[in-house]
Amino acid sequence: MATFAFDTPCLGRVRRPNAHHRLFCLPFPGAAASAFLPWADVLPLDVELWAVQLPGREDRFVEPPQTCFETLVDELADAIAPHTADTPFALFGHSGGALLAFELARALRKREQPAPTRLFLSAEPPPDVPRSATKLHTLDDAELIRQLRARGGTPPEIAENEELMELLLPVLRADFTWYETYEYQPGPQLESPVTAFVGHDDPIVGAEAVSGWRSHTTGSFEARGVTGGHFFVRDAMEEIVSHVARALLPPALESVGPSPRRRPQREERPRCRTAPMSAYSTSCVESCAWTPSTCARTSSIWQRPLCPSCRS
Secondary structure: OOOOEEEEOOEEEOOOOOOOEEEEEEOOOOOOHHHHHHHHHOOOOOEEEEEEOOOOOHHHOOOOOOOOHHHHHHHHHHHHHHHOOOOOEEEEEEOHHHHHHHHHHHHHHHOOOOOOOOEEEEOOOOOOOOOOOOOHHHOOHHHHHHHHHHHOOOOHHHHOOHHHHHHHHHHHHHHHHHHHOOOOOOOOOEOOOEEEEEEOOOOOOOHHHHHHHHHHEOOOEEEEEEOOOOOHHHHOHHHHHHHHHHHHOOHHHOOOOOOOOOOOOOOOOOOOOOOOHHHOOOHHHHOOOOOHHHHHHHHHHHOOOOOHHHHO
């Protein structure tokens, strides 16, 4: 199975040194870089997957989550800019991640960096369209959880677990803060082509809404409907990856397949996610902010161990 290598705290990639294209994926509120990790197993080998890791989750769990949209975009531009000059790249963002991708493209232009070969903007209306009057980040915990369950973005086994939600709510509230306080500032159109994805059964964002992205680029535009509701990025992964591959690569390189085979790794002690409590590293307590129980509980949210010692 593919794994991310983190050259910087906010950028993970599945290394493919011979790839001719890079795909930077920006997560939706509450999500982590690992939400895109399964893509590596179905993307063409000529596309190198990169995913943004926002503070407050997974490897960055001990960092306070960011609530300011502008600061977030500046940090992402600083991290991504060095990787845009030598290899063509595209940006993919789902829901709030689509706004990040759009503003990131504008920030890179201001820095006179190369433009993305394409923007893939998913389940999100254009930035100049008024948003919902309901501000999730201002709700009390009980109502916020109720709203999240109604949207379907949080798995029931997590949304109904009070202890896990206690850990996850600060990240969700912070993410919805930067998302819901975002203010669009008019500017020149982008030149990059845009593909806007919308779920056929999305109760939040419709096809007419995403078609508004057409006015934000001088490049080509297409709107594509895919199977599923608002979180089709998770449920229709192979369908989306197929569209992305066709847009990025010549037909001869589109074939979708597993990641390159890796040499077997040496046997390690059991990972946190599946190990009995006795197998957790004592360094969770001795050398960092983790305790064995915290590592176990948070691993069940993002499907990977978080303590750096237990992951080694």
